[in-house]
Amino acid sequence: MIELQGITKTFRVARRSGGMKEAVKALFRREYTLVQALKDVSFTIGDGEMVGYIGPNGAGKSSTIKIMSGILTPDSGTCVINGCTPWKDRKRHVKNIGVVFGQRSQLWWDVPVIDSFELLRDIYRVPEGTYKRNCEELCETLELSEILRTPARQLSLGQRMRCEIAASLLHDPEVLFLDEPTIGLDAVSKIAVREFIRRRNREHGTTVILTTHDMQDIEALTERILLIGKGEILLDGSLEALRQRHAKVRKITVEYSSGTFPEAAGITPLEAAPGRASFAVDTDVLSVSQAIAVLTGNAEVTDLSVQGASAEELVVSLYEEFHI
Amino acid sequence: MKAYMSFFRIRFLGGLQYRIAALAGVATQLAWGGLYVLLYKAFYEADASAFPMTFRQVTDYNWLRQAFLTLLFVWMLDRETLESISSGAVAYEVVRPTDLYLMWFTKNVAMRLSRAVLRCVPVLLFAFLLPAPYGLSLPAGIEGFIGFFVTLFLALGNVVAFVMLLYIASFFTMNPTGLRVLMLSLTEFLSGGLIPLPFMPPLLQKILEFSPFGAMMNMPLRAYSGSLSGPALWTGAALQVFWLIVMAGGGRLWMGRALRRLQVQGG
Amino acid sequence: MLYLKSLLIHLKGQMQYKMSFVFLLIGQFLTAFSAFLTIYVLMQRFHTVKGFTYPQVLLCFAVVLLSFSLAECFFRGFDTFSGIIANGQFDRILVRPRSAVYQVLCAKIELTRLGRLLQAVLVMVYAIPHSGVIWTADKIGVLVLMILGGVAVFSALFVLYAGICFFTIEGLEFMNIFTDGGREFGSYPISVFGESVLKFCTYVIPLALFQYYPLLWLLDMTDKVFYAFTPLIGALFWLPALLVWRLGVKNYVSTGS
Numbered sequence: 001m002i003e004l005q006g007i008t009k010t011f012r013v014a015r016r017s018g019g020m021k022e023a024v025k026a027l028f029r030r031e032y033t034l035v036q037a038l039k040d041v042s043f044t045i046g047d048g049e050m051v052g053y054i055g056p057n058g059a060g061k062s063s064t065i066k067i068m069s070g071i072l073t074p075d076s077g078t079c080v081i082n083g084c085t086p087w088k089d090r091k092r093h094v095k096n097i098g099v100v101f102g103q104r105s106q107l108w109w110d111v112p113v114i115d116s117f118e119l120l121r122d123i124y125r126v127p128e129g130t131y132k133r134n135c136e137e138l139c140e141t142l143e144l145s146e147i148l149r150t151p152a153r154q155l156s157l158g159q160r161m162r163c164e165i166a167a168s169l170l171h172d173p174e175v176l177f178l179d180e181p182t183i184g185l186d187a188v189s190k191i192a193v194r195e196f197i198r199r200r201n202r203e204h205g206t207t208v209i210l211t212t213h214d215m216q217d218i219e220a221l222t223e224r225i226l227l228i229g230k231g232e233i234l235l236d237g238s239l240e241a242l243r244q245r246h247a248k249v250r251k252i253t254v255e256y257s258s259g260t261f262p263e264a265a266g267i268t269p270l271e272a273a274p275g276r277a278s279f280a281v282d283t284d285v286l287s288v289s290q291a292i293a294v295l296t297g298n299a300e301v302t303d304l305s306v307q308g309a310s311a312e313e314l315v316v317s318l319y320e321e322f323h324i
Numbered sequence: 325m326k327a328y329m330s331f332f333r334i335r336f337l338g339g340l341q342y343r344i345a346a347l348a349g350v351a352t353q354l355a356w357g358g359l360y361v362l363l364y365k366a367f368y369e370a371d372a373s374a375f376p377m378t379f380r381q382v383t384d385y386n387w388l389r390q391a392f393l394t395l396l397f398v399w400m401l402d403r404e405t406l407e408s409i410s411s412g413a414v415a416y417e418v419v420r421p422t423d424l425y426l427m428w429f430t431k432n433v434a435m436r437l438s439r440a441v442l443r444c445v446p447v448l449l450f451a452f453l454l455p456a457p458y459g460l461s462l463p464a465g466i467e468g469f470i471g472f473f474v475t476l477f478l479a480l481g482n483v484v485a486f487v488m489l490l491y492i493a494s495f496f497t498m499n500p501t502g503l504r505v506l507m508l509s510l511t512e513f514l515s516g517g518l519i520p521l522p523f524m525p526p527l528l529q530k531i532l533e534f535s536p537f538g539a540m541m542n543m544p545l546r547a548y549s550g551s552l553s554g555p556a557l558w559t560g561a562a563l564q565v566f567w568l569i570v571m572a573g574g575g576r577l578w579m580g581r582a583l584r585r586l587q588v589q590g591g
Numbered sequence: 592m593l594y595l596k597s598l599l600i601h602l603k604g605q606m607q608y609k610m611s612f613v614f615l616l617i618g619q620f621l622t623a624f625s626a627f628l629t630i631y632v633l634m635q636r637f638h639t640v641k642g643f644t645y646p647q648v649l650l651c652f653a654v655v656l657l658s659f660s661l662a663e664c665f666f667r668g669f670d671t672f673s674g675i676i677a678n679g680q681f682d683r684i685l686v687r688p689r690s691a692v693y694q695v696l697c698a699k700i701e702l703t704r705l706g707r708l709l710q711a712v713l714v715m716v717y718a719i720p721h722s723g724v725i726w727t728a729d730k731i732g733v734l735v736l737m738i739l740g741g742v743a744v745f746s747a748l749f750v751l752y753a754g755i756c757f758f759t760i761e762g763l764e765f766m767n768i769f770t771d772g773g774r775e776f777g778s779y780p781i782s783v784f785g786e787s788v789l790k791f792c793t794y795v796i797p798l799a800l801f802q803y804y805p806l807l808w809l810l811d812m813t814d815k816v817f818y819a820f821t822p823l824i825g826a827l828f829w830l831p832a833l834l835v836w837r838l839g840v841k842n843y844v845s846t847g848s
Binding site: 011012066069070071072073087090091092094095097099101104106108109110111115116118119122123124125151 | 593596597600603604605607608678679680682683685686687688689690694844845846
């Protein structure tokens with residue numbers, strides 16, 4: 001059980017500006033701006049849930065993950081994960097969690113992967129029996145047996161990521177934080193990683209919190225998404241509900257040589273460039289063919305395309321809707 | 325030329341931004357200099373007759389070295405230059421219509437100057453304010469003053485020309501770090517970075533004064549206080565010009581070969 | 592034990608680059624050579640300084656170099672801590688259930704640094720018979736105590752240095768006076784630098800506690816027996832260093848930078 005209540009975090013950032021005069025001034029006095037990274041963030045995640053945590057860069061995703069994993073202390077608010085407050089009982093808390101940072105390795109670079117695993121066993125004080133069992137299971141499901149004796153630096157990105165995930169599960173954590181686990185992977189590796197995470201969740205009931213920019217990850221893995229923007233939780237719901245809500249909207253892109261487009265109920269201009277314009281069409285108000293008729297009535301249209309909502313576009317339309 | 329001016333400006337502004345770093349650097353320079361003065365004071369008390377320079381000349385040498393550290397010490401290497409060699413990115417530089425040797429040379433000079441501008445003033449000011457004979461005294465007449473500036477810039481040229489040789493050597497060795505560290509620490513000692521050359525055994529001193537090592541900080545730091553003056557000063561300056569031409573000319577030829585080799589082997 | 596396992600991992604890793612390892616070892620050995628040359632040249636000219644002869648200064652130099660290189664080798668994680676913060680490794684340390692100090696200690700062990708140690712041992716081999724000390728069991732014990740005290744003080748300085756990293760990376764250069772400066776200037780008994788530096792190195796940064804005072808006792812220059820035990824007091828420097836480190840960790844988790 002993960003419970004966040006009213007989490008707020010503000011950072012102080014030094015302001016730097018160009019020019020000789022400003023630089024000299026900054027030598028004596030430096031100005032700071034306060035950046036509110038998280039504003040009153042609250043949510044609850046039940047045991048065994050898989051949650052996708054999405055939002056644009058700088059929205060506050062990694063701050064939230066850092067708070068939940070005990071790396072960062074919030075200014076106010078409470079966070080209780082399986083009975084622990086991460087920043088208060090750090091050591092007790094981190095025994096129960098696994099963290100994968102997609103961009104940073106936790107393996108020892110120059111030695112075979114198996115050595116890293118054994119060192120992790122000692123760091124987490126995993127009993128020998130449990131370690132053996134976990135190691136065997138992970139090696140089998142992630143197909144690691146071939147690469148266990150290879151130094152980490154010689155692994156491909158996909159192989160390394162599989163090892164990273166195994167490394168963070170050796171101690172049987174109840175909660176797994178995945179920060180962009182598929183970044184930079186090829187299609188085959190991505191599918192393997194997703195498949196493994198799903199299986200882990202199903203068979204061990206591991207709670208998974210996933211941040212990613214890859215919407216296919218979200219589609220493949222999570223039923224629930226949390227959308228964060230400018231430090232606030234904007235949306236908390238199932239992917240399906242979102243899709244239904246946004247399935248009503250189509251995007252029509254028009255290329256034209258001359259003419260104008262009349263205003264009409266249910267048609268919202270999105271972008272306009274010379275010879276090219278795009279519109280969001282609310283299918284509750286008018287049908288796509290009606291919209292096309294309206295748009296082509298007064299203009300010489302050379303090309304036209306209608307797009308539905310993929311997960312990718314869903315997110316784009318969400319970002320547009322919330323202006324983030 | 326304009327490009328180099330704006331490069332200098334950016335470096336300088338960048339340096340200003342890091343005020344704490346500048347402050348810490350100056351404080352370090354001062355503490356280090358102070359400890360050196362105290363050390364030589366102890367030796368002076370042990371046996372004043374064994375001093376090859378006057379005590380004042382030694383303190384002047386010491387404070388000027390601290391103030392112009394960034395100009396005169398070989399180990400101020402340019403990280404960008406080193407990285408472009410080790411990563412092989414230097415191959416792209418060959419494509420450009422500039423003389424790579426000249427460009428790196430100017431870049432290194434600019435880097436050193438911009439760092440020195442920030443750091444030398446506070447150190448000099450502090451050293452001037454210290455009571456005699458522990459502080460920095462006025463230069464030894466007009467000759468010392470002019471001699472100092474002339475030999476300072478020649479020394480800077482010599483140091484950069486020498487450092488260029490180290491950069492170029494990195495093209496040829498598989499394991500440049502070990503060699504470089506070794507060369508740097510040896511050069512620091514031989515050029516008078518740890519003890520002024522007159523303190524060395526006479527024969528070694530003679531040899532070093534004729535070598536490129538003697539053409540570095542040895543010249544300006546001794547010219548200022550009059551430890552070197554008259555004909556000795558100006559023949560020294562002439563030697564500086566000589567070594568500068570030899571090292572820069574040789575370096576440029578050597579670099580040409582290194583780059584051709586790079587092109588043949590494809591990096 | 593976790594530390595030994597980490598040591599083995601580092602050894603295994605560094606042995607992957609055998610040539611480079613050997614080169615760096617030799618490089619470290621020779622680099623420290625210029626410090627020795629400086630002492631050699633100056634002592635040949637002046638013979639004594641503040642009442643210490645050349646072999647006696649060398650004894651002091653060897654003790655300092657030995658303890659510095661040991662501390663540098665085994666506490667390298669603290670010495671290069673700004674890198675550990677910059678590449679995010681410290682976040683990783685915080686999500687593991689062990690104390691952060693212990694993990695940083697295990698994070699980096701650089702055996703190439705032992706090149707200096709080799710030189711220190713050679714110098715000590717020369718200085719021990721030439722220093723004029725009659726080596727009885729208690730004198731040998733104090734020499735060992737000096738080295739251990741030196742390791743304690745230098746490693747505490749590295750911890751302090753790492754603690755300051757949490758607050759400012761820019762201002763770090765100043766700490767070099769105490770670490771690198773302690774090594775360079777500590778080659779001479781601290782009294783060489785006069786009364787005020789000696790006081791500073793006794794009460795603020797306890798460098799003198801493991802070289803000057805016990806050295807006086809070794810060389811029979813004092814009859815104060817407690818001078819032989821000052822390295823133990825020096826080791827207490829770990830306490831303020833740890834305090835700064837704790838404050839630093841606290842600051843890190845509240846600013847996230």
